[in-house]
Amino acid sequence: MSGFPGGDIMRLIIExxxxxxxxxxxxxxxxxxxxxxxxxxxxxxGSTPLGTYKELIKMYNKENLDFSQVVTxxxxxxxxxxxxxxxSYNYYMHENLFKHINIKEENINIPKxxxxxxxxxxxxxxxxxKKCGGIDLQLLGIGNNGHxxxxxxxxxxxxxxxxxxxxxxxxxxxxxxxxSIKEVPDRAITxxxxxxxxxxKILLLASGKNKTNIIEELLTKxxxxxxxxxxxxxxxxxxxxxxxxxxxCNYKKRMKKGEKDEIIN
Numbered sequence: 544m545s546g547f548p549g550g551d552i553m554r555l556i557i558e559x560x561x562x563x564x565x566x567x568x569x570x571x572x573x574x575x576x577x578x579x580x581x582x583x584x585x586x587x588x589g590s591t592p593l594g595t596y597k598e599l600i601k602m603y604n605k606e607n608l609d610f611s612q613v614v615t616x617x618x619x620x621x622x623x624x625x626x627x628x629x630x631s632y633n634y635y636m637h638e639n640l641f642k643h644i645n646i647k648e649e650n651i652n653i654p655k656x657x658x659x660x661x662x663x664x665x666x667x668x669x670x671x672x673k674k675c676g677g678i679d680l681q682l683l684g685i686g687n688n689g690h691x692x693x694x695x696x697x698x699x700x701x702x703x704x705x706x707x708x709x710x711x712x713x714x715x716x717x718x719x720x721x722x723s724i725k726e727v728p729d730r731a732i733t734x735x736x737x738x739x740x741x742x743x744k745i746l747l748l749a750s751g752k753n754k755t756n757i758i759e760e761l762l763t764k765x766x767x768x769x770x771x772x773x774x775x776x777x778x779x780x781x782x783x784x785x786x787x788x789x790x791x792c793n794y795k796k797r798m799k800k801g802e803k804d805e806i807i808n
Contacts (some may be wrong), residue, residue: 554783555762557791561750564787565594568682568748571783573602575680575744581612583672585681585739586640587692588617588632591748592682596640603644610646614675616668618683618692619733620654622661622706630721631656654704654732661732665704669738681742685749688712689757689771693733696770702737706730736775744781747773749790758786759793 558564572595576582586592602608617632626633633653641651652671658664672678683691688710694700695710709717709729718724739745749758760771762784767774776782786794 553777556783556785557795558785558787561594561787564748564750564785565598568592568595568746568785569598569602571746572599572680572682573606573608576608576610576613579679580609581614583614583616583675583677583679585678585683585734585742586615586617586636587682587684588619588635589684591684591750593639594750595682595748599640600643608644610644612650613646614650615646615652616672616675616678616734617653618739619731620656621728622656622730622732624656624728626653626655626657630726656728656732661706665706665732668704668734672738678742680744680746681739683739683745683747683773683776685747685754685757685761685773686713687716687753687757689761689773691747691773691776692735692739693731694736694739694772696772698769700769700772700775701735703735704732704738705735706732736772740775740779742779745776745779745783747776747782747784748786749784750787752789752792754790755793758790759797762794763797 556567558567572584599608603610617636620632621630624631628634636653654668655664685691688696690696690713693707693709693713695707695713701707707730709731714727714729715724718727721727761773764771764774764777767778
């Protein structure tokens with residue numbers, strides 16, 4: 544598709560609103576599971592995937608979408624936090640998806656936020672992904688500062704799963720999920736860029752006007768930079784980006800007449 548920084552390897556879909564974005568994303572995931580019942584699925588948290596998870600639950604209940612052989616790996620988890628903490632991503636995933644479908648508990652993999660031997664644990668997490676044959680489909684959101692997972696803008700980016708310090712902007716953005724900003728952890732365990740980029744297919748979602756600036760910057764870039772970690776995705780061989788109109792607003796304004804990129808609706 545001409546005009547995209549990623550050239551022919553990126554597929555861009557712009558939907559009218561968050562609900563349609565969520566349905567489109569869920570359909571892509573469901574089709575991947577139907578095609579490969581033992582799909583290795585990478586999952587994200589935050590507000591953006593919530594609609595997608597609701598749609599997948601609907602498909603499980605109404606269309607018998609079968610998760611019994613699916614294996615999941617989550618991107619990240621806060622540190623230092625227990626698995627049963629209501630602010631943990633372990634709690635988030637079970638409340639918003641896992642307890643509503645027929646996935647096996649032993650097939651669920653979420654980084655543990657309260658382990659002591661961090662380096663060894665992170666190495667084992669990557670090894671487990673590799674042992675499963677790698678991630679077939681990775682679902683991603685994007686932070687206002689361009690982070691993916693908790694890979695924050697920096698001079699250097701870690702390739703493997705690691706413990707990272709969160710930026711002030713990320714802590715402020717995530718404070719809405721906590722009683723106060725003081726409760727937001729300042730560190731997290733996250734997959735690194737290589738772990739993410741080794742996925743066979745990547746599905747990036749962005750919704751809302753608060754994402755329109757970073758989406759504009761991402762989609763008009765012709766260089767990958769550590770200042771916007773998500774820009775590495777532009778080099779992936781199988782990337783699909785799904786936006787709603789609010790997130791796509793600035794990008795669409797910048798498209799020149801006669802040079803419009805192909806948009807799938």
